[in-house]
Amino acid sequence: MGVTVKALMKSPWVFHVSAGGCNGCDIEVLDCLTPRFDIERFGAVLVGSVRHADALLVTGAMNRKSAYRLKELYRQAAKPCLVIAIGACACGQGIFRGSYAMVQPLDELLPPGVVTAYIPGCPPKPEAMIAGLG
Amino acid sequence: MSNNTPPKTRSVIPIGPFHPLQEEPELFRLHVEGETVVDVDVEIGWNHRGIEKLAEDRTWDQVTFLIERICGICSTSHPIAYVQAVEDCCGGVDVPERALYIRTVIAELERLHSHLLWTGLAGHFLGYNTIFMWGWKYREPVLDICEELTGNRNHYAMIKPGGVRRDLDPSLFPSVHKRLDELKKQVELLIGAVTDDPVLHARLKGIGVLTKEDAIDYCALGPVSRASGVPADVRRNHPYAAYDRVDWDVITAEKGDVYDKTIVRLLECLESIKIIHQCLDNMPEGEIDAKIEEVPPGEGIGHGEAPRGETIHYVRSDGTNSPIRHKVRAPTYMNLPTCKATVIGESITDATIILAAIDPCYCCTERTAAIDAxxxxxxxxxxxxxxxxxxxxxxxxxxxxx
Missing domain, CATH: 1.20.5 (Single alpha-helices involved in coiled-coils or other helix-helix interfaces)
Incomplete structure (x- = not known):
């Protein structure tokens, strides 16, 4: 892990991408921002544009329509950009594996080695996400 | 030109598909002339997962888990509708009373957290983040209760054809009662905050009006129709689970604007708390599973009132251990066209909250059209x-x- 990446991980600005999931993980990601968990106390902020982001939080199983957009979003992000797979679907397509709508798991879709962390669970608890970010 | 005003040009403002305001991908195209929205177009499909097709490869019991993952928020309403369809297909299974009560408790806990979630998001859409933080803070105890009773914060995996998968532990009930009483006070506080706030009145009243006629014409469901004065609630109209055994009211409002939709949802939270209290107090003892041995050839329909409206599941069986056809009709798919009636003629600033006022859930809505090129x-x-x-x-x- 380079110094830059290590520095980024101290207070990552994150952009949230939902790409063919069930919304469960997305709600838990938002839950991290609210008073009970409040990840902003660790310096992690949800930002409005991928160009401001240090990390992409990806949920969902990558369907045909969103996979292309995800690649495009990753291309637009300033590098180095960490990619964090949240939930069973993003980690390995989860329960939707084998569906006609799904293309590839996240780590095969993006360049090798880009996905930095996998947070499994269906959906993962906010505590798990905070542990994964830290 | 005879007059000096320049001709209004029509431009298109896309919202989405990955927009910071939305937690789900969807694309609205707002056609605007100046500040006024003249047309709206929605494009879906970023969340399409082919669940109906996947269901055909799974056994009757496995489908329940798949169906839960249609939507992370309505993760009990869909399974309840599905298992009722399977029970219907079996020619009417005698589901044990205790199982019906447990289904009701879980479904109402889900409605409670879903409505609080929406209230928070509505505040967020208005730029009023205090409501966002409050709503989501008060939602946490509900998720704690869900976790204690079922083992997970979302996707409870409690429902199975013929009954429920797990029993509820009665020793937990007193603490649930206590926390729900606290929650009731907090929801009342939230209702007070919304009804007293002049800013919210100014932003929400009289905008995005869905008239009663439009609500009926567009087949609006759930809180969207109830806010317009149509008392459409499948829990009352066609009772399932234990809804006909408890005392509760269908909340309706008259005007159909965003304010009424908010109030209907908040008041429904209080009704949900009332239902859970009664179900926990009157829960009968006994079995929790009717143990369905096999599903005979035939077809069945089940329904349930999800937090967003009525959801209907249809299954067809050929006597094997998996459905040969499974059809889902989710509420947002019916509520989304009402945006045509509500958002046109309003200003861009109000468009986001009006579009959000139907409590859209795109995970439920996703459809696809396959074209053989x-x-x-x-x-x-x-x-x-x-x-x-x-x-x-x-x-x-x-x-x-x-």
Whole structure:
């Protein structure tokens, strides 16, 4: 892990991408921002544009329509950009594996080695996400 | 030109698909002239997962887990509708009373957290983040209760054809009662905050009005229709689970604007708390599973009132251990067209909250149309079939001179 990446991980600005999931993980990601968990106390902020982001939080199983957009979003992000797979679907397509709508798991879709962390669970608890970010 | 005002040009403002305000991908195209929205178009499909097709490869019990993952928020309403469809297919299974009460408790806990979630998001859409933080803070105890009773914060995996998968531990009930009483006070506080706030009145009252006629014409469901004065609630109209055994009211409002939709949802939270209290107090002892041995050939329909409206599941069986057809009709798909009636003529600033006021859930809504590019044939979707059948009816009426 380079110094830059290590520095980024101290207070990552994150952009949230939902790409063919069930919304469960997305709600838990938002839950991290609210008073009970409040990840902003660790310096992690949800930002409005991928160009401001240090990390992409990806949920969902990558369907045909969103996979292309995800690649495009990753291309637009300033590098180095960490990619964090949240939930069973993003980690390995989860329960939707084998569906006609799904293309590839996240780590095969993006360049090798880009996905930095996998947070499994269906959906993962906010505590798990905070542990994964830290 | 005779007058000096420049001609208004129409421009398109896309919202989405990955927009910071939305937690789900969807694309709205707002056609605007100046500040006024003149048309709205929605594009979906970023969340399409092919669940109906996947269901055909799974056994009757496994489908329940798949169906839960249609939506992370309505993760009990869909399974309840599905298992009722399977029970219907079996010719009416006698589901144990205790299982019906447990289903009701979980479904109402889900409604409670979903409505609080929406209230928070509505505040967020208005730029009023205090409401966002409050709503989501008060939602946490509900998720804690869910976790204690079922083992997970979302996706409870409690429902199975013929009953429920797990029993509730009665020793937990006193603490649940206590926390729900606290929550009731907090929800009342939230209702007070919304009804007293002049800013919210100014932002929400009189905008995005869905009249009663429009609500009926567009087949609006759930809180959207109830806010317009249509008392459509499948829990009351066609009771399932234990809804006919407890005392509760269908909340309706008259005006159909965003303010009424908010109030209906907040008041429904109080009704949900009332239902859970009664169910926990009156929960009968006994079995929790009717133990369905096999599903005979046939078809079945089940329904449930999700937090967003009525959801209907249809299954067809050929006697094997998996459905040969599974159809889902989710509430947002019916509520989304009401945006045509509500958002047109409003200003861009109000458009986001009006679009959000139906509590859209795109995970439930996703459909796909497959086009075979080689032979230029379009595979028909359900909508096309409805259109064809309507055209046929019109043609027949004309031919018969009716």
């Amino acid at each position: 080689g032979s230029k044939k379009t595979i028909m979707t359900g909508k096309d079939l409805i259109r064809l059948s309507q055209e046929k009816t019109l043609r027949l009426r004309k031919e018969l001179g009716l």
